[in-house]
Amino acid sequence: MIGASREAFAAGRENLDSLTDNTSVDSAKLAEELGAVTALLNREVSLRRVLTDPARSGQDKAQLIASVLSGQVSGETVDLVSGLVRSRWSGSRDLVDATEELAAYAEVIAAEQAGKLDDLEDELFRFGRVVSGSHELRAGLTEPKAGKAAKAELVNKLLGGRAQPGTVRLVTSLVTNPRGRSLDQGLAAYAKLAADRRDRVVALVTTAVPLSDGQKQRLSGALAKLYGRAVLLNIDVDPQVVGGVRVQVGDEIIDGTVSSRLEGARQALEG
Template sequence: MGAVSRASLAEVKERLEALVPSADLAVLGGELFGVLNLIDREHGLRRALADPARAGDAKAALIEGLLDGKVSPAAVALVADVVRLRWSRPSELADAVETLAVTAEAARAEADGRIDDLEDELFRFSRVVEGEPELRSALTDPALPADRKQGLLEALLAGKATPSTLRLVTEVVLRPRGRSLESGLAEYGRVVTQRRQRLVALVRSAVDLTEAQRTRLAAVLAAAYGHEVHLNIELDPTVVGGLSIQLGDEVIDGTIAGRLDDVRRRLAS
């Protein structure tokens, strides 16, 4: 993915995170996969949505007109954000929608307390496929109808794996997008792993941070901790100057109020 596309992907992933607390995660991933299928199928639409000469708002209006009433408002808003941004190649716009769909499923599993299961099940299914040539042949056979493949996957996974595992494996099998079954599973697994390994920082500030400030802070924390860091910003009028940042049990207090509290504790000891 080109540099322009990587920057745009990082931006829309943050927008997805803003939607996660209120979105119906049980349907959002499926809706995004549906949009991906539409974009992959309609080459003219994909070119129009990724056309750098076309205004972002015009592209957003186009996709909103196509999706309104067919998917949730959260999915419409997110895809509109995707098409407003610039992408190095039209295919990378579609790749971004796919990444968002997988991330939404990972967020669903995370909300259910099962993201570790999702990561493990994707890995184990890839090993099962690798060790069962007949199963792999059936799942990758272009002559076998999609409903037969889906039925086979449901027999193997329904009730035995997380709903997100079933959805992600089904997408890889039915719509491989030019990849082998193994590479598709590995790619989805990497997206899930990235989410599982990320850190979440609670940032308290008296004033909201600009997008540039958030980006710089996330980059600094990621460099310091060796993992992607997602920022949850909490506006707190009691914070006087600076920021208070909490990652797990660690608190980095750069506020004036925090320093005053520290002085008071020292004087009282």
């Protein structure tokens, strides 16, 4: 998002933070309802265009969305979405993106309030690892010809009873309405939301063998000094790296594995 949309989203996130600070507000329910609003706005193109029309007053747009949502979702959700449409948006799709991200953020808050944020992060990471290791699973979750119902059922088979309801809802939303994102991109975005909530970064660490607790602490400490924030290590063991450690933080990669050095030598020889 750029310009007006970025400012509008920031205001919406502040409103969500303030709303969920109230212990009487059910953050999980709020997340579920924001997900339903996202689906509505994604489906109803004409509605979202009206709601982001700069020629209409913010109050007029707030009244319109309140009339649409009244009786369908809680008053807290109506207030939050009404605040979003009062703002100015650079494009109508940005409103959908913002609502979707706020829904995911509310799931993160709900997990934190329940003392389950570590579990949420770990379950999302492990799910991504499982899917990346199975072409059949990835195809079943990402192929356009696989219907939404079939994808949702597959997610439930994989995670139902094994993961938190919030994890199941996030993954189901991602695979049934990817909206241009790959599965990996969506899971990474969720992980970032959880990390941002704790003011820390997430590092994907790939090693040939499991790290000891001491090695994890030293690596985490070194990365924290480098990035100036606490670092969560998601560790993936892959014998193909031969030795050393590969660390990825966002788009930045620190690769000290033997396999990468061998590949570099091969390319040098071929060159």
